[in-house]
Amino acid sequence: MKNTDLNLIPIFVAIYEECSLSKSANRLNITQPAVSKALKRLRDIYNDPLFLRDNSAMVPTPRAIDIYPALAAALTNYTSTIAIDGGFDSASAERVYSFAVISGLGHTFLPLVFSHLRKEAPHLHFEVHPIFSKDTELDLRLQRYDFVIDADHFSPSFIKSHHLFDEELVAVMNAEHPRIHDEMTLEQFLAEEHITVSGWQARSSIMRSAHISELDSRNVVYRTSTVTECLPLVSQTDLLAICAKSIVKQQGLLYKVKSFALPLDKNTLSIKLYWHPSRDTDAGHVWLRNYLVNEASQFSKSQFGISQFGLEKNAD
Known part of the structure; x- marks a missing residue:
């Protein structure tokens, strides 16, 4: 050409x-x-x-x-x-933003962002998709999405990224689990059968040894594509699951479950915002990017502790 x-x-x-x-x-x-x-x-x-x-x-x-x-x-x-x-007038701008989002944040972080966004930018629309592939670079290069929000999983090349927050992880199980009662050791954790959240095109867990080294030692007997399927399953079985603390805080009272701090060297997942460098000079993209970063800071501060039964601790 x-x-x-x-x-x-x-x-x-x-x-x-x-x-x-x-x-x-x-x-x-x-x-x-x-x-x-x-x-x-x-x-x-x-x-x-x-x-x-x-x-x-x-x-x-x-x-x-x-x-x-x-x-x-x-x-x-x-x-x-x-x-x-030309600048960006958020109050009058009409635009659709497309996201690929790690399982769970579509139930916690993004709904909160969108509810706040309606006041400042009522004509901006979101399209939120699961992360269907592992090739974040290709998805962004081909403009399949404006943003990808995912766990920190690859060394940045030309793709731009910004740390949003650390998602605290907890172990969740049936409230009447027959073997785990008031506390849980690493030996007990690894001795149990587990449910994991896996990617759409792979059987590997979203949270794997690249994030927390001990996770490959789990005995996984059930894999699901969304983190919100974990709580109803553990409430009806003796399986253990690792869930984001924010999910348990939001939905834990709907199910008969309890949760414990993970007995691991690391119990957080770094959540990052990814975008293609070609969007660096797009005024609308820059505006929403900054908005997401600010909302992430507020979201992180709002995540209070939960008790072992998934209840929010008293503010006192």
């Missing part, structure tokens, strides 16, 4: 998203013949029809589907370098 062909990128993205040559022309404020001429050039470059007419719609070919994420990301990256100069 020649440098002079770079203006074809917004035309390709428009055709893909509008599924119509006429709508693409209106969107770009150019003539329909100009769109048709650009499509012909794109077909020559990629040696593929890219879009096939089906009734009144332009349907993308497999090749077009394959290249769309990269071209859409390139267009977003370019426009984001311009957006910063």
